[in-house]
Amino acid sequence: MAQGENDARAAAIAQVASSGDARAQEFFQSLLDDAVKTSGDKVFIVRDGKAQDAATGNAATLPDNADDVVNSNRMRREIEAALASLKLLSPDTAERAAAVKELRDGADESKLPMIEKAYAAEKDAKLKSALGLLRAGVLISSTDKAKRLDAAKSLADSHEPATKTLLLERLKPDAETEADVRAQLQMALSALESRLAWGERLGVVFTGASLGSILLLVALGLAITYGLMGVINMAHGELMMIGAYATYMVQNIFKAYVPGFFDFYIVASIPAAFLASALVGAAMERSVIRFLYGRPLETLLATWGISLVLMQGVRSIFGAQNVQVENPSWLSGGVQALSNLTLPFNRIAIIVFAALVLGGLAFMVARTRLGLFVRCVTQNRPMAACMGVNTAKVDTYAFALGSGIAGLAGCALSQVGNVGPDLGQGYIVDSFMVVVLGGVGQLAGTVYAALGLGILNKLLEGWTGAVLAKIMVLVFIVVFIQKRPQGLFAMKGRSAEA
């Protein structure tokens, strides 16, 4: 197995593999690790400087003239497949599952005996069906027609995208000649495709909902500052950026002082991001925006100026490069919902987080004293003032609240995207679109608009590609606003200037 021509070696390897010898596994592993040396017709495994006779397993001294065994890529593939087929019989379930996965790409008929053996011995139902599919995948290119037919039937139960490639391969005109096998293959393919299509559709809905929830988080803050207070806050994106940088700093503090609790830094960073952005927002409101109420175009220019200063400020402090924000371990990875659909945990977390923030905000606006004040100042400022509401204070709180929510959005974004000084710029146009589309002064409208735009965007993306999809969404919004200038949910009013 260690010496000779490639073909002879491959045959030997296959033979040993089907024997299922436990020592073979160790030998294959050593071959893969380049730890095998030969001298004459003796073969040694060298581990940690100690040599071992491969044939007997006894310790031996390595002769000085020992040569390395060189494996070509082809040999490596052979060895890997052989090793995997050996591992099929391993007592460890996880190892067996990994072996099945590995064999999916490199199985041929020489591995069939091992697969059959493993299939008969397998107790785990999931693994057994996977092995069945693996067997069918091998058998489908068998020379025996009955076997092929049988294999085509069992492949119809597959959930794997890889099976589709296999079926398509077999359906090529020269690959399969028998008519009834072809028909069976065709049926298997269509059954598989409809199953996969579900996964794809759900995938689009999920990524759409994920994008929608991000848009929602971004737009919720704007819905307060713009929708309720009439301030065009172009610095909203930069407030998000501040939230993201606050997350970054909390992460660094955790890393430096309490590395044991690193996984929970995100919990601490949520209030930190909220507070940081809310403070900056309150400072903005006190220093600039309060002089500009009722002049939305002026607030647009002034806040644009603020956004430039904030961006440059962050560049001066943290540098112009993106900073590294790591996912806590419980947010990385994902859950495999269908064979071709994996839902990443961080995306799920953001959807949940957006829902929580939305709920909290709705509660705050509808049920708390501050929410009541915000609504009444929005509706009729002088009357609210006459009733003893400190309108200036309410303005500041409301603006800080909107900014704080932007900070929360930034904290969420830090988990899925890059954190850099330009973070906010990419979202500012989108978030205004959401608020305008939803209808100004409406939380419900914002929610529908965010989710709708998210899903629409992803649907179009699958169809036309990302950039064109974005352009189409923007054009759609422009056209939509022509039809309904007040957005999806307009406030009813009688003002001539509306």
Next chain:
Amino acid sequence: MSALPGAPLTPTLSRKREREQEGEEVVASAEEGEAVVASAEEGEAVVASAEEGEAVVASAEEGEAVVASAEYSLSRLRERVGVRAGTLLAALAICILAPLLNLFVPQGSVFHMSDYAVALVAKIMCYAICALAMDLIWGYTGILSLGHGVFFALGGYAMGMYLMRQIGRDGNYQSDLPDFMVFLDWKKLPWHWAVSDSFFATLLLIVLVPGLLAFVFGFFAFRSRIKGVYFSIITQAMTFATMLLFFRNETGFGGNNGFTDFKRVLGIAIAKPSTRMTLFVITGLTLIGFFLFARWLVASKFGRVLQAIRDAESRVMFTGYDPLRYKLTIWVISAVMCGVAGALYVPQVGIINPSEMSPAASIEIAIWTAVGGRASLIGPIVGAFFVNGAKSWFTQAFPEFWLYFLGALFIAVTLFLPQGIIGLLRRSTKKEERA
């Protein structure tokens, strides 16, 4: 205001009244300026002074203690005539002198104008045209557009297509097609390049493309009575969408890199000093021409309706005017002016790429206008020169502080200088006169 549709009218009305008063003041001062120039050109000082008198009365209404005597205003008039005519002459002089100083005064002389300075002034003159266009639509009609960068870039791209074709076979790949098309492995020109070989057709495109886009966009937007902030935001959406479109290679405009490496225009080498100077003079004359045109426009009945729309659109509508036509006309004119500016900009700067269409670039145009002074025609030009001059100085001297300065400028102008630099100058001259 439109952000709070449900709000009762009382605060709205009182605030509006304030705004109208401000507006009247501005209208009055604009008339004043008009009158002055009219007299300078035609010598009918008497008629002019009557108008001037009216203007002064108008401003007296706001409680400014101005003595409205005819003699006083006459003397002030003469003074102003001098200033105005002087400004115009100075502009013309720069236009002609700058090339002379650059071409014929030897290097090292104090009077020599460096190539860098000439290029900078030429570039800023193009920006000034944009600012002027923005002033017509924002300062005089009250519509803030965040999409003027698109019109500017479209004019630039129309010119750029022609310049790309003028490269001929001198590109890196020695092909008939522009380099980027060879790079994308295209075999023939896409359809929208069909007329790019003709200079005359290019001139038409420079006017028609921005004009047409503005017409279609404006028609639908104004017909649905989209105003104020909504209009600004959807123009921004348009800008963003167009930028994304031009970033794509498939669009056929060179993608990320846009057009560059121009060799000649009308068969003449573009890098030759005399070509550059000709372009410089053309730009200067265009700026002056647009300035005179804008002055005529805002003084005409049309211009007055525009200002009325700005101050109280509903009332204009109830008086029997159709704001749609007026707004649409000025919107298209403004877009075409930007397109022309872009077309002049590209051969002088030597590059056009989609970053000119970024929403930030459009907002910058608005800030030039705001810094100089809205609703005064000289203001935006001053603003464009001031902001861009500061930019080129800052980005050389303290590159990291430029954005701080620009940001602070935005804030300071909106908070303390609603009338911009020109407003500040006017206020100070008024104070002097009172003293």
